[in-house]
Amino acid sequence: MADLLNIEDLHLEFHTYDGVAKVLAGVDLRMQRGDVLGLVGETGCGKSITALSVPRLIPMPPGKITRGRVTFAGEDILSKSEGEMENFRAIHLGMIFQDPVTNLNPLFTIREQLVDAVLYQQARGQKVPGRWKGFLPSVRQLRQEAQERAVELMRLTGIPDGDKRIFEYPHQFSGGMRQRVLIAMALAGDPDLLIADEPTTALDVTIQAQILRLIRSLVKQLGLTVLLITHNLGVVARSCERVAVMYSGRVVEESPVRELFKNPKHPYTRGLINAVPQKDISRGGLIGIPGMIPNLINPPAGCRFHPRCEHAMAICRQQAPAVSSVGAQHSASCFLYPEDA
Amino acid sequence: MSRLLEINHLKKYFPIRGGLLNQKVADFRAVDDVSFTLQEGKTLGLVGESGSGKTTIGKCILRLLEPTSGQILYDGQDITHIKARELRRLRSEIQMIYQAPAASLNGRMTVGQIIGEPLWIHEKLRGEDARDRVLELMNVVGLKEEHYFRYPHEFSGGQQQRIGIARALAVQPRLIVLDEPTSALDVSVQAQILNLLQDLQDQFDLTYLFISHDLGVVRYMCDEVALLYLGKIVEVANTEVIFEEPKHPYTQALISAIPEPDPDLQREEIIIRGDLSHAFPQQGCPFAPRCHAEKLASCDTVLPPLIEAEQRHLVACHLHPSHPSSSASEPA
Amino acid sequence: MAESDKRKASKRNEARSARFENFARGLYRFRSNRLSMIGLLMLIFIVLVAIFAPVIAPYPEDAAGKTRVTARLQPPSAEFAFGTDKIGRDIFSRVVMGTGLALQVGTVIILLATTIGVTVGAISGYAGGWLDDVLMRITDIFLTVPALVLAIAISAALGKGIINAMIGISLVWWPGFARLTRSLVLSLREEPFVEAAYGIGAGHMRIIFRHILPNAVSPIIIKMTTDFGFAVLTAAALGFIGLGAQPPTPEWGAMINDGRRYFPDEWWIATFPGLAIWLIVFSWNLIGDGLRDVLDPRARR
Numbered sequence: 001m002a003d004l005l006n007i008e009d010l011h012l013e014f015h016t017y018d019g020v021a022k023v024l025a026g027v028d029l030r031m032q033r034g035d036v037l038g039l040v041g042e043t044g045c046g047k048s049i050t051a052l053s054v055p056r057l058i059p060m061p062p063g064k065i066t067r068g069r070v071t072f073a074g075e076d077i078l079s080k081s082e083g084e085m086e087n088f089r090a091i092h093l094g095m096i097f098q099d100p101v102t103n104l105n106p107l108f109t110i111r112e113q114l115v116d117a118v119l120y121q122q123a124r125g126q127k128v129p130g131r132w133k134g135f136l137p138s139v140r141q142l143r144q145e146a147q148e149r150a151v152e153l154m155r156l157t158g159i160p161d162g163d164k165r166i167f168e169y170p171h172q173f174s175g176g177m178r179q180r181v182l183i184a185m186a187l188a189g190d191p192d193l194l195i196a197d198e199p200t201t202a203l204d205v206t207i208q209a210q211i212l213r214l215i216r217s218l219v220k221q222l223g224l225t226v227l228l229i230t231h232n233l234g235v236v237a238r239s240c241e242r243v244a245v246m247y248s249g250r251v252v253e254e255s256p257v258r259e260l261f262k263n264p265k266h267p268y269t270r271g272l273i274n275a276v277p278q279k280d281i282s283r284g285g286l287i288g289i290p291g292m293i294p295n296l297i298n299p300p301a302g303c304r305f306h307p308r309c310e311h312a313m314a315i316c317r318q319q320a321p322a323v324s325s326v327g328a329q330h331s332a333s334c335f336l337y338p339e340d341a
Numbered sequence: 342m343s344r345l346l347e348i349n350h351l352k353k354y355f356p357i358r359g360g361l362l363n364q365k366v367a368d369f370r371a372v373d374d375v376s377f378t379l380q381e382g383k384t385l386g387l388v389g390e391s392g393s394g395k396t397t398i399g400k401c402i403l404r405l406l407e408p409t410s411g412q413i414l415y416d417g418q419d420i421t422h423i424k425a426r427e428l429r430r431l432r433s434e435i436q437m438i439y440q441a442p443a444a445s446l447n448g449r450m451t452v453g454q455i456i457g458e459p460l461w462i463h464e465k466l467r468g469e470d471a472r473d474r475v476l477e478l479m480n481v482v483g484l485k486e487e488h489y490f491r492y493p494h495e496f497s498g499g500q501q502q503r504i505g506i507a508r509a510l511a512v513q514p515r516l517i518v519l520d521e522p523t524s525a526l527d528v529s530v531q532a533q534i535l536n537l538l539q540d541l542q543d544q545f546d547l548t549y550l551f552i553s554h555d556l557g558v559v560r561y562m563c564d565e566v567a568l569l570y571l572g573k574i575v576e577v578a579n580t581e582v583i584f585e586e587p588k589h590p591y592t593q594a595l596i597s598a599i600p601e602p603d604p605d606l607q608r609e610e611i612i613i614r615g616d617l618s619h620a621f622p623q624q625g626c627p628f629a630p631r632c633h634a635e636k637l638a639s640c641d642t643v644l645p646p647l648i649e650a651e652q653r654h655l656v657a658c659h660l661h662p663s664h665p666s667s668s669a670s671e672p673a
Numbered sequence: 674m675a676e677s678d679k680r681k682a683s684k685r686n687e688a689r690s691a692r693f694e695n696f697a698r699g700l701y702r703f704r705s706n707r708l709s710m711i712g713l714l715m716l717i718f719i720v721l722v723a724i725f726a727p728v729i730a731p732y733p734e735d736a737a738g739k740t741r742v743t744a745r746l747q748p749p750s751a752e753f754a755f756g757t758d759k760i761g762r763d764i765f766s767r768v769v770m771g772t773g774l775a776l777q778v779g780t781v782i783i784l785l786a787t788t789i790g791v792t793v794g795a796i797s798g799y800a801g802g803w804l805d806d807v808l809m810r811i812t813d814i815f816l817t818v819p820a821l822v823l824a825i826a827i828s829a830a831l832g833k834g835i836i837n838a839m840i841g842i843s844l845v846w847w848p849g850f851a852r853l854t855r856s857l858v859l860s861l862r863e864e865p866f867v868e869a870a871y872g873i874g875a876g877h878m879r880i881i882f883r884h885i886l887p888n889a890v891s892p893i894i895i896k897m898t899t900d901f902g903f904a905v906l907t908a909a910a911l912g913f914i915g916l917g918a919q920p921p922t923p924e925w926g927a928m929i930n931d932g933r934r935y936f937p938d939e940w941w942i943a944t945f946p947g948l949a950i951w952l953i954v955f956s957w958n959l960i961g962d963g964l965r966d967v968l969d970p971r972a973r974r
Contacts (some may be wrong), residue, residue, distance in 0.1 A: 008496050017701050042527035043498070204390035205554065209598040209612050231527065234600020236555075242626055258604045274604050275532040277561035279584075284539055288532030296405035403872055432874035445865040449887040457881075459873040481778065 002074065004225060005054065012049060013297075015061060020295040023049055025304070027068070028323065033192070036219055036226045038240035039259070040233060040272075044293050045246040047229045054227075056080075057087050073192070077248035090121050095275040098198040100178035104170040110181055112165040114150040114188070115143060121189030122146070123251075154182035154222075156285050158214055176207035179215065185217070194218075197229045197262030201202060210238045233276055237261060242329075245261035245269050248294050250302040255330035267309045267330040303335070311336055344414075345516055345548050346379040348403070351411035353397050357401040361442040373572035374411075376647075381515075382540070384549040386580070387562035388556060388595070394572040395552045396440075399518040403437050403552070404428055415516070433463045440521040442501035446493040452479070452504055453489040466670070478507040481544075482537060499530035510541065518550045523558060535562060539544035556599050560584055568592050571627040574647055578654040588656045591633040626659065634660060695758035699967040709963020719880035736770035739919030746939050756935070758931055765939060768949050771923035775953060776841055777906050781906040783897050785843035790850020791886075791893060797851065798858030799881055810868040815848040821910060828916045833917040838911045842904060851886040853896055857889040864888075891968035900959030902954030909950050925950050 012024035024046045031037050043046045051060050056077060072092060080088060080207045098101055105113060110326045119142065119168055147166070154162030157180040170178060179199060186194060197214065200208035216239055218224050226242055236243050237257060244254040245266065253266040271289040292306040294300050300307050307318040315335050324337045352375075354368040372394040374613075379385045387395045392520040400406040404420070420431055439445035446455055456475045460466040466474060468640060474548075476486055476564065482503040487540045493501055502522060509517055523531040535558065541547060553559050559566055560580060568591065576589040587593045597611040613631045625641040626632070631638065639659050650661040702711055729734045730780075731754075749756045755764035776797070779818030795810040828841035861867060863883065870884045911917040912926025920927065925946040931944025 010463060017698060042529060176616055205556070205598045205600075206594060206598070206613050207616060209610065210614075212600075213610075213612055224606065232600055233528070233602035237602050237604045238600050261602055261604055272528060273602055275528045277535070277557045278534075278601060278603070279560070281561060284536065284562075286532045286536060288536060289529035290533075292530065293527075370821075405868055407873055429874045432872060437869070437872050439865050439869060445869045447866045447870070447888070449883050450883075458870075458875070461876050464880070487706075505869070508869070512873065625834055 003030045003071070004033045004035070004073055005029070005227075006069070006071045006093055007050065007053070008069045008071075010050070010053060010070065011044075011066045012053065012068075013064050013066055015064065019076050019297040020297055022322070023063075023249055023296055024053075024068075025299070026320070027246075027249070029244060029251060030078065031225060031227065031255075032191070033225055034223055035092055036224075036228065036239065037240045038243045039229045039246060040112065040231065040237035040243060041228060042272075042293060042297070044248070044296065046249045047246050048197055050246070051227055051229050052195055052299040054193070054195065055093050055095065056335060065199070071302065080263055084216060090189055092192045094189065094191035094194045096186050096194070096196045096199050098201050100175055100182055100202065101170075106170050109167055109169055110173070111150065113149065113170075114153065114166065114185060115146045117185040117188040118149050118153075119143070124305070147237070149188070149334075150184070154181070155188055156187065157184045158210075159184070161193070174207075174260035175203055178212055179211055181215065183211075183218075194224055194226045195229070196226060198231070199228070200235060201230070201232070201296050208235070209215070211290055215239055229258050233261075233273060245272070248299060250304070250333060252334070253330075253332040256325070259330050263330075265326045265337060266305075266334050267311050267332070267336070268305050269332075271308075280333075303333075343381050343416075344378050345381040345416055346550070347412075347414040348378070348398070348402070348410040349376050349414070351375045351398065351401060351413065351614050352408045352409045353394070353401055353406060359617055361627060370572050372401065375569070375572070375574055377567050377574065377577060379548060379550060380549050382546055383564045384544075384551050384562055384606075386559040387550060387552045387569060388554065388559055390554055393559040393569040395569050396520055397435065397556075397572075399520050399550065399552050402518055403435055404431070415456060417467075421628045429462075431458075433512040434514055435518065436512060436514040437511055437518040437520060437582065438502070438505055438522045441525055443493060445502060445505055446480060446494055448493055451490050451492055454506045457495070463512050469496050469627070474511070475507075479511055481510065481541070482507045496670070497530070497533060498526050500518045502534055505595075506534075506537070506541070507666075508543070509640075514547070516548045516550065518552065520552045521554065524553070524555065531558070538562070544655055546660070556584075556595060559599070568595070570624075573657065574655075575628065576655065577647070578651075582651075582654055586654075587656065588650055588661050589658045590632050590660070594633065612623035626657075675880035677736060679950025692701040703963045703967045706963045706966050708972040709959050709966070712956045712963065715952060716960060717951060719956060720776065722769055723776050726769045727909060730763075730766035730769045732763040732766040733770060735766045736921070736923045738762075744928060748933065748939075749941055752871055756939070760940050764928070764945050767928060768945050769923070771925050771928070771946070773920065773951070774835075774922065774924060775908070775949070778835065778908045779901045779953070779957075780907040781815075782842045782908065783840050783901050786837070786846035786904075787850050787893065788847075788901075789843070790847035790852075791854045793847065793879060794850060794854025795858055795886065798855035799862065799877070799885070805855075806942045808851070812848045812851050815845060816846075817851075823906065824907060824911065825914070825916060828911055833916055833919060835908075835922070835924070838917040841916075842907050842911070846900070846904065849900070850893065850896065853892060857892060858885055861885045861888055862964060895965050895968060897963055898964055899958055901959035901962075905953050906950060929945065 007027055007029040009022050009029040014023050015019040015024065015101050027046065027050050029050065039047045039051065049058060054072065054077065064076060064141070077088070107236050143230060149164060151162045154166065159180050160176060161164060175179065200211050203211060212235065215226065230236060230238070240257050243257050243260045244251045245268065247253065247268045253264070253269045260269065261273065264273055268289070270286070274287045275289060277286055289308055294307070295303050301314045302318050303321050305314040309316065313335060321333045321335045323333050324339045350373055353372040354370050356365040357369050358364065359366040359655045374632045375398060377385065387398060394468045397406060401408045408421060411421070412419060415435065416432070420561045423431065453472065453475050454647060455472045456478055458475055475490065475655065479488065479629040484500065484503055484507065489577065493504060496504070522538070523534050526534060538549070539562070542549060551559065551562050563580050566580050566583045568575050568589065570591050576583065576587070576592045583592065587596050594611040594613045611633055613633055615631045624644060626645050629636065637659050644661070645659045647655050648663045649659040650656040650663065700742045723728060732739070739762065741757065744753070744757050745759060747753050747757040749959040753763050753765065755768060757763055793808055793812065824841045824846045828838045828846055831837035831840060835895070867880060867884050870880050875884070907922070908917055909926030909929070912924040913925070913930045915930065917926055918924035927948040929943045932939065935942050
């Protein structure tokens, strides 16, 4: 099957006073239709930037793509004009972000915002069936239909009494409900890919569990393709099928979710998993990763993880490791592999 | 082993204002009749979601907020209403580590000044003497000597938190209130800070009140756990007991919601409906509207008291009546 | 001993280098704003003119009121670059000689207004309660009367003269600073680092002077800078209606008033002092904008 999304060797820089920050240094990522891929990593690893390079929402300047390709359903995204991108986003992408409070306008009701989203997606995408068939419907009728669709989206995202609550303002919704509204808005255009950037980070654990369950059920019901960006390995374990682990601008390991947790290969992935306080770890038994994330302006030469890595070898300081296969659908960028070499 | 801190029936209400004249129309019950004790040298976890009142309790103990009613005993002394002079002395005994490391440090001061400030306030130390102590403290928390003249914004979150820890240690406190000390940090750094806190506890005989929403971290750090829901304690027990046999339906739901990094973990996932809402019926159990357990008639009408359902295991739930053998003894 | 001295010296160097690093970063951001650099160059030019006025001015004695009956109302020429006024004084010399006065007037007004305003605002914002109410109502009274009218009234009551004019303007200028400082203090008071300062046992004075005010300095400096030009403008307005510096002092506002009757035929008498005022207001505004980029905490990394 052809890839839905293919990011190849993406290099991206930010120009700052201190110098040029090499934020992405050769990211490779592929997604097929129906994939639920978790992109995990810590602050500054470039996971959000990678995700935002698909809708091309990175401000340029100061950002600059210096190398690489991003293709979506065979189309080259980086060569599109700004106008083409607007249509592209409306037709193909849905996005949800971390903060459900600031992403809704407090001055408008949910109806106005959700209906606007539906109408916008229709006008840009014209993908919803039955539209523009033979006659130009009146604005009133359009809005009426859009509202019906909005209520339907609210039902789909588990907001009870959507037909009544649609007339309320965002402040009348709790954090979890607002995130559901945002998911509904993201789904308005029936997107091919849903990009969820830390969708549960600002929420309480019990609400997080609700939202993760919702995303899982949407995947099942609508066959949604999801790129879930998170720093929380537990969230990935609960909701994704595949995982890509990023460290300092590169994907260092990629594998099906179960395999990654049972059999992590890259020393960074291992360190990350060990750093989570799990059951049966006694006092003093938690192992962190020594040191801290590297400076992006003067990143360490070779493998950017080598200063924190207990297995660092001479070669790690000189060149960046290539991706090698370490199992079925499991790859890692580390000189420890392939083991027989 | 002695009780270092004892909280009795602590309440903190904030006025809700409204109406034409902006008068008080109701109370927001941030903390509503909370009692617990903390043994010297131990760590008590105070767990709850946002709005549960856990941070408010911490601030009441430091007297950064005035309690509405109730009693706070520190080392046997009633500190609920002490005056400014004694309060200053108290602040060399009880310290706090804050959730947002960057925001809790004054950006106009260097690391040396930040850590040295309490030394000046409490011991009138300055110059050479202060500097040696500051450098020693920096060494204890894992900062380097060359960081002395740097400003907080030049550091990563983990290091900023180390600065905050060094500032708290400067006064040689006995009790530290840790308010979500790692929730703003990355996992790999979180592990470093948690281990540092444990080392410091052993080294300086510290007692911790560990406020957190992250049960995984609490399980690793705490000897005892108290769960808060809407300003009330719903369950208290030893850490192992709470995680092995949670009794309160809310505790059960929270534990099942911990996102463990283990896809094979076969666990019944309890997803509770709705959100934390302060608009619950004033009689009855605050958790009743969201409860997934089979409800009793009394759930909606009678507030369940916090009682000893098992030896040293306190629960506030009608489904768990008092343990027969312990019903005579007042909960400790 | 020598060892510890060396260590101390190296420490001092580190402190200096950290401060220098911040300064360099600020300068970089300021320099990257071309308009504010133009403003700064304009201001440097103005200050140099003020310092070397007696050297630059071809007829410095004209500022003291020397008259030249033979050369009355001369248009700009090689001899009199900006022309001459009704009693034959060289406008160019008088504009140049008046530069220092304008800068002094602006400085005094702004410093006085800042002192009063920051004190009132800090007390009001930090104390809260009835004291806040009282101080803010007083501030409101000053703000409800149009500033210029009030300044005129106060100066008139105090009597003519540049000193009284400066006092009058300062007295209408401080409420803006009080309002700004109060709002800054109110929000800073809620910052976690202030709470942390309480937590380590810091007293009120320490919290105000060590924690709150240093973090409020940037917006206050920005306001001082942008207000400077307008303070000069207001002083000129008082001079224009005869309440400021008295003749023959080369005060720009009074000079414009002199030229008023001869406008537009002898346009140069009023135009060149006006341009000088414009230059000073404009340069400070440009600098204020640049400083905003440098000092605004939201722009800091």
